Amino acid sequence: MFTSVSEFIGEYRMESNATQKLLDVLTDESLQRQVGEGYRTLGQLAWHLVHDDSGMLQRIGLKFQAPPASAEPPQSAVAIAQAYRTTAASLLEAAAGWSDGRLLENNDMFGQQWSNAYTLYAFLKHEIHHRGQLTVLMRQAGLPVAGMYGPSKQEWETMGIPAPTK
Incomplete structure (x- = not known):
């Protein structure tokens, strides 16, 4: 959980750059790639x-600034990537206007009382969770996957180092 707004900003900046x-x-x-019938497509997941x-x-x-949740996902990958870039920058700018004291405030979240610090933490973990799903679909679609917390298989290969298999 975050104890300062600057701590959230630093973490979100790093994680949003990875996304x-x-x-x-x-x-x-x-x-249009999806893991199976009834699951989100890669585009829907990215838009999420x-x-x-x-x-x-x-x-x-x-x-x-963010598109409304009801907005249909664009059919353009470039449009989705640009919308994320704009949303992430806007979120960082809004967070920079907060004081650390705002983190201690509680709000109703899904029928529970969450501190704002915990809500920011849960939001960040939510993005990381879906980013993991995104990488699976990207691999299935034959797309290169960037390493998040270390090199990906493709990045190891680019460095001329065999990727660890165990």
Whole structure:
């Protein structure tokens, strides 16, 4: 959990940059890829990262520019990547206007009382969770995957080092 707004900003900046690396690799053709019937497509999942669909951050008073959750995902991978870039920058700007004291405030979240610090933490973990799903679909679509917390298989190979198999 975060104890200062600057701590959240630093973490979100790092994590959103990692997400952006993945979104920038998507192709229009890959957006229709899905793991199975009844699951989100790669495009729907990518678009899910662009907006605050549950309103978590809006509910705690963090106002930033993002497409509405009801908006249909664009059919353009470039448009999704650009929308994420704009949303992430707007979120960072809004967070910079907060004081550390705002982190201690509690709000109703899914029928529970969450501190704003915990809500920011949960929001970040939510993005990381879906980013993991995104990488699986990207691999299935034959797209290169950037390493998040270390090199990916392709990045090891580019460095001329065999990727660890165990």
